[in-house]
Amino acid sequence: MAGDAYPLKHHFDDPAQQTHAATLGMWAFLATEVLFFGGLFTAYAVYRSSYPGAFAEASRHLDVTLGTINTGVLIGSSLTMALAVWAAQTGRRRDQVLYLVLTILLGSVFLGIKVVEYGHKFHEHLVPGPHFSGSEPAHAQIFFSLYFVMTGMHALHMVIGIVLLAILAVRAGRGRFSPVYYSPVEVTGLYWHFVDIVWIFLFPMLYLIGLHA
Amino acid sequence: MSAPGHVISPRFYLLIFGSLLGLTLLTTAIAYLDLGPFNPVVALTIACVKAVLVVLFFMHVKYGSRLIWVAAASGFFWLNILFVETLMDYLTRGLLAPADW
Numbered sequence: 001m002a003g004d005a006y007p008l009k010h011h012f013d014d015p016a017q018q019t020h021a022a023t024l025g026m027w028a029f030l031a032t033e034v035l036f037f038g039g040l041f042t043a044y045a046v047y048r049s050s051y052p053g054a055f056a057e058a059s060r061h062l063d064v065t066l067g068t069i070n071t072g073v074l075i076g077s078s079l080t081m082a083l084a085v086w087a088a089q090t091g092r093r094r095d096q097v098l099y100l101v102l103t104i105l106l107g108s109v110f111l112g113i114k115v116v117e118y119g120h121k122f123h124e125h126l127v128p129g130p131h132f133s134g135s136e137p138a139h140a141q142i143f144f145s146l147y148f149v150m151t152g153m154h155a156l157h158m159v160i161g162i163v164l165l166a167i168l169a170v171r172a173g174r175g176r177f178s179p180v181y182y183s184p185v186e187v188t189g190l191y192w193h194f195v196d197i198v199w200i201f202l203f204p205m206l207y208l209i210g211l212h213a
Numbered sequence: 214m215s216a217p218g219h220v221i222s223p224r225f226y227l228l229i230f231g232s233l234l235g236l237t238l239l240t241t242a243i244a245y246l247d248l249g250p251f252n253p254v255v256a257l258t259i260a261c262v263k264a265v266l267v268v269l270f271f272m273h274v275k276y277g278s279r280l281i282w283v284a285a286a287s288g289f290f291w292l293n294i295l296f297v298e299t300l301m302d303y304l305t306r307g308l309l310a311p312a313d314w
Contacts, residue, residue, distance in 0.1 A: 019218065023277070023281060024280060024281060024284055027281060027284035028284055030288060031291070032288075033286035034291075035266050035288065041296075042296060042299050042300075045303075046299065064241065064244075068238070068241050070238045072234055073236065075230060075234060076223070078233075079226055079230040082270075082271045083226060086220065086221065086222075086223060089218060089220045092218065103312045127291055133305075148248070157290060163247055186228075186273075187271075194272075197263075197267050197268070200264055200267070201257075201260050203237075204244070204256035205256075208244035208256055209252070209256075211244040212247040212252060212268065213243050
């Protein structure tokens with residue numbers, strides 16, 4: 001059942017302990033990630049409370065339709081990631097590769113839509129700097145600075161995630177994972193879902209704050 | 214030897230996925246209504262519900278050991294310290310101006 005060779009490291013008693021240690025380590029890393037993005041969220045809270053009008057007005061330049069679609073795409077990629085873990089747990093090798101590839105595809109669709117949105121912002125002179133649109137409120141540049149830094153850091157995390165998923169897909173295809181050893185799939189899944197959660201907060205904070213006025 | 218982790222059925226994952234999509238559409242729809250100061254409150258509440266669904270089920274914390282619960286909660290605990298202490302300063306500036314200013 002354990003496959004040809006179960007990669008149990010000598011300092012662990014059994015597979016369960018090793019799995020638990022890997023998961024715990026990932027959560028410790030994710031705690032640092034929560035605080036990394038937390039710093040950006042705090043900056044957003046401070047500046048939005050200082051300039052609520054400029055933030056609402058600047059937010060109206062973002063495309064709500066594309067943002068909503070992208071949220072759905074990212075949630076879909078979390079579903080396929082969860083299913084990849086399920087396939088690993090139940091020993092379905094082909095499904096596992098399929099779901100990992102689907103996760104990569106959905107992640108790429110998300111990044112593709114993001115590129116289109118960034119293109120619009122450059123076109124409309126909404127990128128902070130010397131060529132920033134003169135017809136915008138004075139503090140709109142702060143909103144767009146936060147927009148580009150937050151979505152940019154989020155996108156960077158997704159690019160890293162896609163690379164990790166590609167490595168996993170190759171290893172899964174070679175049969176490296178089994179129902180007793182699938183920690184790499186599990187912890188990469190934790191990372192991918194965390195990146196999804198960051199977007200779940202970014203979406204209302206960036207796209208939805210100016211719609212009702 | 215059985216799998217070391219709890220196995221959730223694909224059907225249940227689909228249910229969570231559907232709930233997350235529904236909440237996304239709900240938060241977008243509500244954003245068009247003018248709720249005064251409650252717009253951000255509602256938006257962040259829905260986002261928190263979505264995040265909890267992802268953490269508990271997609272990230273398997275519901276079936277994790279107590280140590281995993283503590284590790285998962287610790288990041289958000291420190292995040293709260295970061296938010297509360299910072300905003301205690303920024304949101305209260307100017308509320309109590311000294312008499313001789």
